[in-house]
Amino acid sequence: xxxxxxxxxxxxxxxxxxxxxxxxxxxxxxxxxxxxxxxxxxxxxxxxxxxxxxxxxxxxxxxxxxxxxxxxxxxxxxxxxxxxxxxxxxxxxxxxxxxxxxxxxxxxxxxxxxxxxxxxxxxxxxxxxxxxxxxxxxxxxxxxxxxxxxxxxxxxxxxxxxxxxxxxxxxxxxxxxxxxxxxxxxxxxxxxxxxxxxxxxxxxxxxxxxxxxxxxxxxxxxxxxxxxxxxxxxxxxxxxxxxxxxxxxxxxxxxxxxxxxxxxxxxxxxxxxxxxxxxxxxxxxxxxxxxxxxxxxxxxxxxxxxxxxxxxxxxxxxxxxxxxxxxxxxxxxxxxxxxxxxxxxxxxxxxxxxxxxxxxxxxxxxxxxxxxxxxxxxxxxxxxxxxxxxxxxxxxxxxxxxxxxxxxxxxxxxxxxxxxxxxxxxxxxxxxxxxxxxxxxxxxxxxxxxxxxxxxxxxxxxxxxxxxxxxxxxxxxxxxxxxxxxxxxxxxxxxxxxxxxxxxxxxxxxxxxxxxxxxxxxxxxxxxxxxxxxxxxxxxxxxxxxxxxxxxxxxxxxxxxxxxxxxxxxxxxxxxxxx
RNA sequence: GGGUUUGUAGCUCAGUUGGAUAGAGCAGUGCCCUUCUAAGGCAAAGGUCGGGGAUUCGAAUUCCUCCAAGCCCA
Numbered sequence: 001x002x003x004x005x006x007x008x009x010x011x012x013x014x015x016x017x018x019x020x021x022x023x024x025x026x027x028x029x030x031x032x033x034x035x036x037x038x039x040x041x042x043x044x045x046x047x048x049x050x051x052x053x054x055x056x057x058x059x060x061x062x063x064x065x066x067x068x069x070x071x072x073x074x075x076x077x078x079x080x081x082x083x084x085x086x087x088x089x090x091x092x093x094x095x096x097x098x099x100x101x102x103x104x105x106x107x108x109x110x111x112x113x114x115x116x117x118x119x120x121x122x123x124x125x126x127x128x129x130x131x132x133x134x135x136x137x138x139x140x141x142x143x144x145x146x147x148x149x150x151x152x153x154x155x156x157x158x159x160x161x162x163x164x165x166x167x168x169x170x171x172x173x174x175x176x177x178x179x180x181x182x183x184x185x186x187x188x189x190x191x192x193x194x195x196x197x198x199x200x201x202x203x204x205x206x207x208x209x210x211x212x213x214x215x216x217x218x219x220x221x222x223x224x225x226x227x228x229x230x231x232x233x234x235x236x237x238x239x240x241x242x243x244x245x246x247x248x249x250x251x252x253x254x255x256x257x258x259x260x261x262x263x264x265x266x267x268x269x270x271x272x273x274x275x276x277x278x279x280x281x282x283x284x285x286x287x288x289x290x291x292x293x294x295x296x297x298x299x300x301x302x303x304x305x306x307x308x309x310x311x312x313x314x315x316x317x318x319x320x321x322x323x324x325x326x327x328x329x330x331x332x333x334x335x336x337x338x339x340x341x342x343x344x345x346x347x348x349x350x351x352x353x354x355x356x357x358x359x360x361x362x363x364x365x366x367x368x369x370x371x372x373x374x375x376x377x378x379x380x381x382x383x384x385x386x387x388x389x390x391x392x393x394x395x396x397x398x399x400x401x402x403x404x405x406x407x408x409x410x411x412x413x414x415x416x417x418x419x420x421x422x423x424x425x426x427x428x429x430x431x432x433x434x435x436x437x438x439x440x441x442x443x444x445x446x447x448x449x450x451x452x453x454x455x456x457x458x459x460x461x462x463x464x465x466x467x468x469x470x471x472x473x474x475x476x477x478x479x480x481x482x483x484x485x486x487x488x489x490x491x492x493x494x495x496x497x498x499x500x501x502x503x504x505x506x507x508x509x510x511x512x513x514x515x516x517x518x519x520x521x522x523x524x525x526x527x528x529x530x531x532x533x534x535x536x537x538x539x540x541x542x543x544x545x546x547x548x549x550x551x552x553x554x555x556x557x558x559x560x561x562x563x564x565x566x567x568x569x570x571x572x573x574x575x576x577x578x579x
Numbered sequence: 580g581g582g583u584u585u586g587u588a589g590c591u592c593a594g595u596u597g598g599a600u601a602g603a604g605c606a607g608u609g610c611c612c613u614u615c616u617a618a619g620g621c622a623a624a625g626g627u628c629g630g631g632g633a634u635u636c637g638a639a640u641u642c643c644u645c646c647a648a649g650c651c652c653a
Contacts, residue, residue, distance in 0.1 A: 031599060041598065047636085054636090079636075081599070305582045308652060347584080351651055378584090379650075412618075432618085443604095444592065448585080449649070455605090456591070460618050462604040463592090470618050478615045511595085523593075526603085537611090537620040557615095579618080 001101045004070075004086070004094060004503060011068055012040050012082075018064040021046055021057065035075065036083030037500055043080035054080025086500065092491040092552075095499050099559055102505060102566065106148035114332050115141045117344035118155030118254070118261060122246040123167045123204040126253045127395035128452060129346070132377045134259040135441045137344035138572040139518035140375070146570060147513045152262045152336060157250070159243055159266035160324070163204055165225030166211065167242050168235055170203035171195060180234035189234070193241035200245050253398060257438065258572040273327040273334075274319055277365065281312055286363045291315060298358035307351070310359040325356045326365075333366055340371040342516070347376035347447065375516045378449035401457070405433040408458040409466075413579070428579050435465030435573045442571055443522035446515075463526050465573055468564055471529040473579045475561035478541050479554070486551035494538065495556060501531045502559055509570065518571055525567035532560045 008027045016025050023046055030036040043057040050057065058076045065074065074084040117137020120126055141151045171194060172181055178194055179185045195203070211218040228235040247264055254261070281287050287296050292315030299307045312323055332338050343353060357372045409429035413420070420428070440457050444450045460466035491499055508524035511517070541557060544550035568575050 026596080028595075035599085039599095044598065044637090045596095077599075079599085303582095305652090307582095348650060350583085381649080416618080417616090448592085451591070453591075459605070462618095464604085464618085466618055467604095470616080474616055474619080476616095481615065519593090523603095530603095533619060534621090536615080540614060542615045578616080 001097055003506065005507070007070055008038060011066060011071065012042070012061070014066050015061045015064045016042065018066075019057075019060040021050070021061070023049075030083055035077060035081075036073070037086045038084060040082040041080075043082065047080065058082050086496075088491045088493070088496055091496060091499050091503075092489055095491075095503055095559070096489060098503050099562065106146065108150065109148040110150075111148075111340060112150045112152070112336070112338050113144055113340040113342060114152045114154055114336060114338045115144070115342045115344060116154050116156045117141070117342075118153075118157065118259070119345065120155065120250050120253075121158035121161065121163055122243055122250070122266070123163045123200065124158075125201065125205070126250065126398040128380050128398060128401060129395055130398060131257070131401075131437070131441055132380060133344050133346075134254060134257050135438050135572070136375075136377055136446055136518060138257075138259040139442060139521070139570060140342065140344060140516055142570050142572060143509060143512050143518065143521065146509060152338070153260070154263040154265055154332075155250070155254070155261040156328075157243075157247070157264070157266035159246075160229070160268045160271075162221060162225050163208070164228060164239055164242060165221040165223075166207040167200070167203045168224050168228065168238055169217075169221050170207050171238060180238040182234065183232075185234065189237035193245055194238075195241075195245070197245055197249055200242070200249065256402065256434065257398075258434070258574060267324050267328070270324055270327040270331045273330045274323055277323065277327045277330055278312060278319075280365050281359075281363055284363055287312055296359050296362065298355050298362060300358075307354060307358070310355040322352065322356055322359075325353075326360060329356070329360050329370070329372070330365060333368070333370060338370060339368070340373060342373045342375050344375050344377065347378055347449075350374055350376050373516070375446070377446045378444075380452045381449050396452075401454070402433065402437070404454060405437055405457050406430060409433040409436070409460070412460060417579075428576060431574050431576050432460065432466050432469065432579065435469050435568075435575075436460055437465075438571065438573050439465030439468070439522060442518045443526075445519050446517045466579075468525050468529050468568060468573075469576050469579060471532055472561055472564050472568075472575050473577065474536060475532065475557050475564075476577055478557050479561065482542055482550075482554055484554075484558075486554050488548055488551045489555050490548060490552055492549060492552070495535060495552065498531050498535045498556055498560065501528050502556075502563055505563055505566070512570075521567055521570050525564060525571070528560065528563060528567070532557075532564075 005027065009025060012025045012027055016023060023042065025040065025042045027038055027040050030039040040061075043054040043061065046052075046057055047054040055076065055078060058080045062074055062076055062082060065071070070087055070090050071084045072087045074082065076082055115137055117133050117140070118130075119133050120130055137153065141153050145151045168180075171178070175194065179187075179189060180194075207217070207221065211221055224235065228239055243266070251264075281296060282294065287294050289295075290309070293311055294313040295309040295311050298310050310322055311320055314320055329341065332341060345353070353372075353374045357374070360366060360372065406429055409432040410425065413425050413429045413432065417425070436459065437457050440459075441450075443463065505524065505528075508520050512520040535553075535556070539553060541550065541553045544553060565575055
């Protein structure tokens with residue numbers, strides 16, 4: 001279908017052309033509502049080029065506007081704006097077509113995108129820092145899919161670090177007689193892990209805490225990790241158990257946030273490509289040795305400041321985080337044949353990724369020109385402006401936060417609605433809590449740091465997730481009480497604002513797509529909900545006497561409900577039928 | 580020290596390639612539930628857009644400079 005923006009642009013381009021101005025024309029929303037739905041500011045931009053007053057250009061153009069059924073009530077305002085409204089009959093038809101159009105799946109783009117947005121560490125519980133990556137990444141994946149890209153989400157677990165050594169130590173401490181610790185053991189290791197999920201949960205925090213004060217313990221853990229990475233059989237077997245139990249735990253947490261990954265790979269999975277990468281770099285002559293470390297220079301002439309070299313191997317000859325990252329890119333090309341990789345990670349990692357990306361390009365290890373995108377997000381800060389920590393200096397656990405918000409929601413639901421069963425109250429408060437949390441996280445522009453504030457996440461009024469959910473339930477409530485299959489539709493003056501808002505959905509999604517920023521979808525959802533609530537308060541729908549008017553209002557209600565659900569789906573936030 | 584990001588209402592944040600009167604939410608004020616869910620609606624109030632300079636018909640937006648903070652690298 002031809003979108004309104006394109007039609008408008010076409011009409012104005014024609015008019016400018018006929019009036020003798022062969023230029024790029026743009027049409028945007030009118031800044032002042034009473035003057036029009038849209039406006040064209042192009043005369044202001046052309047004044048200099050044609051040495052003419054913008055107002056006279058505007059008048060010229062208006063005189064040449066081609067006949068059409070879209071634009072009405074055109075006016076020219078100083079110093080040279082062309083303001084106009086959209087014809088209501090046209091809008092009514094357009095809206096109906098539009099609602100059908102967005103239901104249909106987009107044409108596929110042939111672009112295969114891998115989105116890296118988990119980053120949880122095995123054996124460590126998720127904390128508030130993981131919230132943004134999961135929320136933003138999942139939404140970006142859905143937005144890109146909506147626009148037709150073929151998306152794969154990878155959790156990219158941290159499964160190769162010191163925390164693994166800590167857990168192995170904890171297992172040893174509990175039972176040093178297990179076969180995993182017998183160096184002479186040659187046989188098969190047990191299939192069942194020697195611990196369950198609940199036990200695993202406390203192992204890392206316990207040892208981590210103690211290792212901070214106990215240097216001997218810390219050294220032991222480091223040694224275990226070293227032995228694990230060098231392939232000690234018993235440790236590797238135990239490590240596999242830790243990974244599998246850990247994945248279940250982590251999946252539970254991500255499920256709560258509605259973040260669903262297609263791939264459950266970790267840092268260790270790219271291990272098989274690291275030797276190849278190292279050979280490629282060294283034999284290709286791309287590296288040099290500096291202070292014992294093997295590095296690759298990645299600075300460019302046009303850099304304002306010198307970008308530090310990419311480090312392939314440290315002075316001890318060990319593989320580094322950056323090397324693993326490079327190997328992961330190679331893995332993603334070989335195994336998944338991706339065209340683009342999107343990294344949804346904390347802004348603070350930008351330099352690291354710039355080095356990795358540059359190194360990958362410089363050494364030419366990739367077969368095709370993969371688009372490597374750093375999509376950084378701001379840090380969750382405490383009220384002091386520094387990365388958020390609880391009183392005992394730790395990042396707040398995701399579970400603790402969830403419980404707090406849920407308790408607040410529970411209080412609210414059970415206080416206001418007495419006729420709900422306890423099960424319903426439980427379910428409603430759960431969905432409300434998650435929506436509050438996710439929406440608060442998503443509605444701030446991705447790149448900005450955001451201040452962590454429990455009260456904000458617990459707020460259910462105003463520009464919040466629950467407000468959107470509430471609006472949907474209000475619409476549902478009406479739709480459940482009226483005749484549903486109405487078809488006659490015409491727009492009255494008072495309802496045109498809601499209709500105009502509905503047809504802006506695709507613009508919002510497009511912006512979100514271009515900027516990798518779900519906040520534009522949040523913004524749109526809020527504006528639409530707000531518009532609907534105004535419409536709701538102003539007019540009685542069930543009791544409307546005029547049949548045509550009533551039918552039209554029902555259809556608008558249905559459209560709004562659908563659209564809001566669609567937005568929430570793109571944000572990966574669950575909605576409710578009633579609350 | 581180098582780089583980078585940010586500074587907009589009391590607080591948290593929007594602000595399209597420079598455009599008309601800088602917008603929301605929260606907090607606070609005043610209204611609106613015998614009609615569809617008041618987690619709502621309406622109205623008013625709240626601003627030297629960090630300071631100063633430059634560019635021009637026109638700057639929160641571009642440039643320069645200074646101030647303050649965060650982050651990364653050393």
